[in-house]
Every structure is written in C-alpha cells, then in structure tokens.
Amino acid sequence: MGALVASQPEQIAHVIIDSKAKGSFMPPVFPAVTANSIQELAESRLRR
Numbered sequence: 001m002g003a004l005v006a007s008q009p010e011q012i013a014h015v016i017i018d019s020k021a022k023g024s025f026m027p028p029v030f031p032a033v034t035a036n037s038i039q040e041l042a043e044s045r046l047r048r
Contacts, residue, residue: 003029016041 005013006029016038017025035041 006030014045 003005003026005015032045033041
C-alpha cells in the first residue's frame with residue numbers, strides 16, 4: 001500500500017498503521033513518524 005501512496009505525483013499522503021502491524025509490510029519508502037496517539041501525530045505534522 002505504501003508504494004501506491006508514494007507513487008502519486010505532486011501529492012501529500014499519510015498511511016497510518018497500528019503498532020501491531022508494524023513490520024508486516026514491505027520496507028518503507030520514507031522514514032516513519034511515530035506517535036502515541038492520532039492527536040499527537042496530527043500535532044507533530046502541524047509543527048512541520
């Protein structure tokens with residue numbers, strides 16, 4: 001799924017997975033951003 005997201009030209013997208021699924025997919029194309037909650041994740045993206 002990540003490769004499909006990453007291949008979209010001139011787009012910004014995020015894939016959110018549960019920690020239980022971490023490592024179940026192919027290696028990531030981009031470095032992971034982790035957070036303890038969806039709110040914390042959203043706030044970290046706003047600070048960019």
